[in-house]
Amino acid sequence: xxxxxxxxxxxxxxxxxxxCEKEFTPELGLEFDEKEEFPMELYRKAAKLGFTSMRxxxxxxxxxxxxxxxxxxxxxxxxxxxxxxxxISLGNLMxxxxxxxxxxxxxxxxxxPPLAKGDATSAAxxxxxxxxxxxxxxxxxxxxxGNEWIINGSKEFITNAPIADYFIILCQTDQxxxxxxxxxxxxxxEKGMAGLEATKxxxxxxxxxxxxxxxxxxxxxxxxxxxxxxxxxxxxxxxxLFNGTRITVAAQAVGMAQGAFERAFNYxxxxxxxxxxxxxxxxxxxxxxxxxxxxxxxxxxxxxAAWLYDQGKADPAATSMAKAYASRVAMEVTDEAxxxxxxxxxxxxxxxxxxxxxxxxxxIYEGTTEMQKLTIMNxxxxxx
Amino acid sequence: MDILVCVKHVPETAEADIKIDxxxxxxEKAGLVFDINEWDDYAxxxxxxxxEKLGGTVTxxxxxxxxxxxxxxxxxxxxxxxxxxxxxxxxxxxDSYAIAKILHKAIKDLPFDLIFxxxxxxxxxxxxxxxxxxxxxxxxxxxxxxxxxxxxxVARVNRELEGGLEEIxxxxxxxxxxxxxxxxxxxxxxxxxIRKAMKKEIKVLGMTELGLSxxxxxxxxxxxKIEKLYVPPVEKQAEFLDGTPEEIAxxxxxxxxxxxxx
Ligand SMILES: Cc1cc2nc3c(=O)[nH]c(=O)nc-3n(C[C@H](O)[C@H](O)[C@H](O)COP(=O)(O)OP(=O)(O)OC[C@H]3O[C@@H](n4cnc5c(N)ncnc54)[C@H](O)[C@@H]3O)c2cc1C
Numbered sequence: 001x002x003x004x005x006x007x008x009x010x011x012x013x014x015x016x017x018x019x020c021e022k023e024f025t026p027e028l029g030l031e032f033d034e035k036e037e038f039p040m041e042l043y044r045k046a047a048k049l050g051f052t053s054m055r056x057x058x059x060x061x062x063x064x065x066x067x068x069x070x071x072x073x074x075x076x077x078x079x080x081x082x083x084x085x086x087x088i089s090l091g092n093l094m095x096x097x098x099x100x101x102x103x104x105x106x107x108x109x110x111x112x113p114p115l116a117k118g119d120a121t122s123a124a125x126x127x128x129x130x131x132x133x134x135x136x137x138x139x140x141x142x143x144x145x146g147n148e149w150i151i152n153g154s155k156e157f158i159t160n161a162p163i164a165d166y167f168i169i170l171c172q173t174d175q176x177x178x179x180x181x182x183x184x185x186x187x188x189x190e191k192g193m194a195g196l197e198a199t200k201x202x203x204x205x206x207x208x209x210x211x212x213x214x215x216x217x218x219x220x221x222x223x224x225x226x227x228x229x230x231x232x233x234x235x236x237x238x239x240x241l242f243n244g245t246r247i248t249v250a251a252q253a254v255g256m257a258q259g260a261f262e263r264a265f266n267y268x269x270x271x272x273x274x275x276x277x278x279x280x281x282x283x284x285x286x287x288x289x290x291x292x293x294x295x296x297x298x299x300x301x302x303x304x305a306a307w308l309y310d311q312g313k314a315d316p317a318a319t320s321m322a323k324a325y326a327s328r329v330a331m332e333v334t335d336e337a338x339x340x341x342x343x344x345x346x347x348x349x350x351x352x353x354x355x356x357x358x359x360x361x362x363x364i365y366e367g368t369t370e371m372q373k374l375t376i377m378n379x380x381x382x383x384x
Numbered sequence: 385m386d387i388l389v390c391v392k393h394v395p396e397t398a399e400a401d402i403k404i405d406x407x408x409x410x411x412e413k414a415g416l417v418f419d420i421n422e423w424d425d426y427a428x429x430x431x432x433x434x435x436e437k438l439g440g441t442v443t444x445x446x447x448x449x450x451x452x453x454x455x456x457x458x459x460x461x462x463x464x465x466x467x468x469x470x471x472x473x474x475x476x477x478x479d480s481y482a483i484a485k486i487l488h489k490a491i492k493d494l495p496f497d498l499i500f501x502x503x504x505x506x507x508x509x510x511x512x513x514x515x516x517x518x519x520x521x522x523x524x525x526x527x528x529x530x531x532x533x534x535x536x537x538v539a540r541v542n543r544e545l546e547g548g549l550e551e552i553x554x555x556x557x558x559x560x561x562x563x564x565x566x567x568x569x570x571x572x573x574x575x576x577x578i579r580k581a582m583k584k585e586i587k588v589l590g591m592t593e594l595g596l597s598x599x600x601x602x603x604x605x606x607x608x609k610i611e612k613l614y615v616p617p618v619e620k621q622a623e624f625l626d627g628t629p630e631e632i633a634x635x636x637x638x639x640x641x642x643x644x645x646x
Contacts, residue, residue, distance in 0.1 A: 007454070007457070007582075010454065011581070011582070015461070022572075049576075050575025051575060063576070063579065065575075
């Protein structure tokens with residue numbers, strides 16, 4: 001048992017914390033929340049310092065660390081600013097992740113370095129209007145014609161879709177096969193290809209600097225060698241991907257909870273009512289004690305899941321426990337943080353309601369909490 | 385251009401609750417976050433910038449326990465080439481003079497063109513190590529440096545004076561410069577930098593390896609003895625002056641004159 005970050009991980013934590021404290025300011029967070037715009041300049045700046053390519057090997061211009069180090073970085077980004085943090089920490093992780101595991105050398109060399117360096121952005125499109133939690137059947141189809149695949153269909157809720165240079169799209173490639181998930185494949189596409197159109201979605205509850213959009217795919221032709229990995233393995237690759245990235249979402253949740261907690265803690269020390277700081281009221285201090293305890297528990301679940309993943313012992317139950325628990329804790333803690341701020345917590349200028357609005361997404365994307373619980377039970381049933 | 389930078393691992397005190405410990409001579413360190421002294425941060429950045437322009441090496445040196453490794457790593461991650469830590473239980477309690485003696489022993493046989501220190505340290509604020517070190521080495525120094533131009537073995541530097549004034553002086557190299565904040569904007573630590581820094585060795589030297597004896601270091605080798613540390617008591621309420629602006633101005637002038645301030 002070892003419950004401490006090593007020296008190198010501590011250095012990483014300090015470096016990202018210093019960067020975020022100076023760059024991911026609450027004022028900027030508020031501005032981008034209102035603008036619903038991706039903080040491209042900041043993304044590039046973070047990328048140049050290596051903060052967005054933690055898990056990409058050095059050979060492809062990344063940093064060559066594991067998921068645990070990535071979680072440390074993601075957590076700090078979301079602690080400093082939940083919206084900008086969410087936008088910069090997650091959207092670009094999926095395409096390189098899939099390519100590293102299943103891409104050809106040519107695909108890796110072409111697509112991963114620009115993403116690692118922050119010169120490009122990417123999107124991974126699974127969800128469809130009719131298929132969210134259940135992606136065992138896709139309405140989007142890819143049909144082979146000569147040495148091309150022709151893709152038709154639509155995707156919904158795709159992070160980065162309107163700003164992405166590269167896309168990975170999950171398609172049904174065998175419509176007859178039963179069960180249908182055995183007939184799905186992943187394809188690479190690029191911005192500007194005829195038949196690929198992205199539309200920006202407005203009016204999200206939170207993570208507004210993280211751009212979400214839909215994709216309309218009509219006779220999108222991609223070359224044969226844009227198939228990722230083997231034909232009809234797309235569903236399995238997707239679940240395998242989520243095994244890791246869900247832990248990153250848990251880290252986002254931990255970071256958001258931590259950031260809101262610190263705001264509430266400082267506010268409680270300074271806000272006086274009835275002649276003393278409100279932190280001296282047990283009702284408030286017990287709240288803070290419980291918040292801190294829950295965050296710590298969520299963090300340990302998250303780090304453990306990440307550690308297992310890095311040891312080559314990825315455990316879907318551990319992953320889902322981390323995501324389900326951390327995201328719930330994020331909701332509870334950010335809610336209490338507003339409560340501790342009283343009326344001021346309800347104002348955008350106090351920067352705490354944004355944490356609550358942003359935290360909600362961690363219970364939804366990359367598999368809802370209900371789906372995490374299904375996964376936990378599936379694996380527990382097998383084990384016990 | 386080979387540059388040595390003396391750095392110190394200090395507690396961040398700006399926002400922390402500071403308490404005096406039971407000895408009454410120092411502060412409680414538990415719970416405080418330690419990091420590189422703010423002034424040293426600028427000194428390291430300046431050294432790395434000069435190296436990037438003119439070539440050479442940057443070596444960072446600290447007197448401190450193993451905890452100080454994180455400060456040295458940070459310097460390595462930002463572009464320093466080598467790190468040396470001078471460490472011995474006997475160094476505990478050293479004042480600026482004793483620290484300068486320890487540094488001097490380590491530095492005197494190293495090749496260097498310039499030595500930087502921070503203008504002062506954020507914890508004790510003595511601002512003495514740089515000048516004493518220069519004296520021990522028998523080389524010139526300039527303090528509170530806000531700008532450096534190097535030409536033909538001479539450093540032309542801007543020194544910050546009171547009241548926003550600056551003076552320009554020329555110092556022959558090798559020299560010690562104590563660096564003021566704001567001389568540059570220290571870069572962020574990058575992940576690439578951390579990767580490099582973790583691969584580098586931190587050289588550790590103790591008292592005997594430096595050729596020092598017990599009575600030269602620690603409290604025995606110091607000139608300053610701390611008798612007592614205390615929070616200044618609040619002595620008097622602020623004095624409020626009444627009257628028209630002209631009357632108040634006259635009263636202020638009188639007070640300043642009476643105290644010999646103008
Ligand atoms: C901001 C944002 C960004 C996103 N980014 C991406 C992206 O980059 N790429 C991508 O592919 N997708 C993305 N998504 C989509 C996201 O993954 C889905 O919204 C999510 O998986 C849920 O699918 P759904 O919205 O269709 O809800 P549904 O699947 O319709 O679920 C509705 C409710 O029913 C519950 N439910 C469904 N099935 C079961 C069951 N078997 N048992 C119990 N409860 C069940 C769900 O938990 C949920 O509470 C994003 C979504 C958002 C909001």
